[in-house]
Amino acid sequence: MRRRLLALVCVSAALVSACGPLSGGTGGRQTVTVWLMKDSASQDFLHRFTEDFEHTHKDLRLDIRIQEWTGIGPKVQEALSGGGKDGPDVIEVGNTQVAQYVEGGRLTNLTLESMRDWGMQDWVPGLAEPGQDNSAQYGIPWYAANRVVVYRKDLFEEAGIDSPPRTREEWLSATEKLDKGGNQGIYLAGQDWYTLSGFIWDEGGELAKENANLWQGALDSRAALRGMDFYRRLQALGDGPVGADEEHPPQAGVFAKGKVAQIVAVPGVAQAIVQQNPELKDKLGFFPVPGKSADRPGSVFTGGSDLIVPRNTGDRDAAVAVVAALTGAKWDTDLARTMNYVPNKTTLASAVAGEPGVAAMAAGAAHGRATPNTAQWAAVETDNPIKRYMTKVLDGADAKTEARRASQRITEQLKPSLG
Template sequence: MKRKLIAAIGVAGMMIGLAACGSDDDGGDKKKSGADGFKGQTLTVWTMDGSTPDQWQKDLTAEFEKKTGAKVKFETQVWDGIQQKLTTALSEENPPDVFEIGNTQTPAYAKTGGLADLSDLKKGVGADWAENFNKATVVDGKQYAAPWWFANRVVVYNKAIFAEAGIKDIPKTRADLFAAFDKIKAKGKEPVYMPGQNWYFFDGLTIGKGAELVKKDGDKWVSNLSDPKIGEAMEIYKKYQSYSNAPKDKNEATPQQADVFSKGKTGAMIAMGWEAATAIKANPKLEKDLGYFTIPGETADKPEGVFLGGSNLAVAEGSKKQELAKEFLKLALSDKYEGQLAKLNGVIPNKESLNSNLTGNAVAEAAAPAAKFGGTTPLIPEWAAVENPPNPITTYMTAVLNGKSHADAAKQVEGELNKRLSQKQ
């Protein structure tokens, strides 16, 4: 899986806006009957770098143009600065007709009025979209986007180190995994690389506990960090971190955990697929020893909760070609093209029935079982400010790892968390 494709996961909470381009013709949705119902029109589609494989784009374009008589123009965007660019584009006269948007960004854009209502599309092609995937596309009961692709973390492990420690079977429960770590530690190796502020992994643990990071107080959102369930999730994180030599006040990018893992002296890391590729690039000899498995949960029948990063597809409220845009989405989100995207990019498709397309991709096969137990950060526009550095929740995490109680650490950052939640977007 390409690193650029998964970059959305790390930036999915930030919002702002810059300049745009839109369709290059002035025709609106003047539909006629038959295959050439939209003949003469051009649909502009913004997708992010790495999201649309060449073959997928080629096949979809050909079928779309044959079906509608219209042309489609894909314009590749980069994640750096896209929030600013898209915000401005949606306010202009000719916005992109269809565009890719980070799943956790969708509610904020919907609240500004920039996204068209796609409730009729949901009825037509989305009846069996995974409920937890679709959650990030619904705001105030209306469907403002369509779930497209997803990715989540897995255990990336060094087979040689596991074998040296006498570990023959893939851990099926969290207790099994910690027992494996104990054996690796006994051999003098670092069992897992787990810095103190791997925030998205911690968010997955809170999801696994059924905990909510925020709660409603009257008409505003406030911190729910003091919830005992969050404390339970933090205790699990603390156990993971106890097996690591990583700093307690840094995240997985400082230093890059893939670079640390590439040295071949660490048993495992909780990571995205692109991080495994980064480790292999740094140390090609490591490739033969790499393996992947689902992050195990408390019981063997339910994997650990995970943060689901990914993208939705949306239609601009200001687009003059909304009906044509919906015809595009019907094709792009069909089983044929959703399955093809999963197969080519190794991403989790929007319905579980399409997971067979992941067969043969070791990372995706390891990620898929946990995806249906995954979730996101709070789907509210106010959340964007929370993750701006320094994220107060990472401050809480480090405080607990350094000896503070859950309650005291939560109280320490609650004021800052509430201040950020009160900021207008």
């Protein structure tokens, strides 16, 4: 979820790119070093933000350095362990990465600012929850993105479907109508576990549960099994490969061939589709993943970024000022409009209402979630038993038996490291 379609101009040839200072001489100001990730914000946005921030904070100067996602984990860990001199004061991290950085007490606790000044009650849950540890807020939501249903408006019209479905049952019924005449009702790869996660959460299930500080896989609960059963029924209304995920082959390319009515993806995929098949321009639409009832969209996995402040920052107040400005309503909505993101608060969704794909994302993000909030979750994604479980069920194996096996494997992977 952290890959972006737009690239910043200021990228060096080094392994980790870094933009130089975006303003002139220091002029006696205190420098605040900010690490932001490549493609998270346009160069124009960064220049506008820097000019405004330095105008309103006469004693501070921003040094924004752009980092590559590849290899960023070890670099952040090193910065958090260092003495603070010349290190970053603010760092953008993936929302699900906060858990691995908070270990060892190396992040600044921003709970008081969150509760007092930053309106944390309105934050998008899929960004806010991963930023917490033991009820303390360390990661401050910045922007979000999540999956929606990308569909062919012309195929819907031909099938007599007047409006996008709002419930799961309506979705199944519509997809059955679309799965005719050589077309696939939906292209849903068998190992798209992010989409499955939303169905499990809607049923009241979890991927894993924490009990007495220990995590256990939970795919074998009745609720989680209901989520898998819905996935099975939906996936059968197309020809998605049961033994591969949505990137193998890339589903944008499959959709572009013109025989697919729907996919579940971030709205930005529409650009890739139209590039491969210009005839589909103006034929694509978006709607939130339907929920169990019409009064709320389905749950979705939320990706995006949080901002953290290292505990070893040289100036806590200055770092907090940068975080407050970047995540405040003015600049957060500006970023959302500029980059087609979901703003960090549900109350700011109207800022992107004019962009259909982003508006559909924002509706889903209000009910978004993230992966289990533990640093060990990375081990699950590295050797993913959820994918294998899905393939076996779609191939006809007993769901309960395979869910139990996958849950046991997740429990093993989530055991705390002894190192």
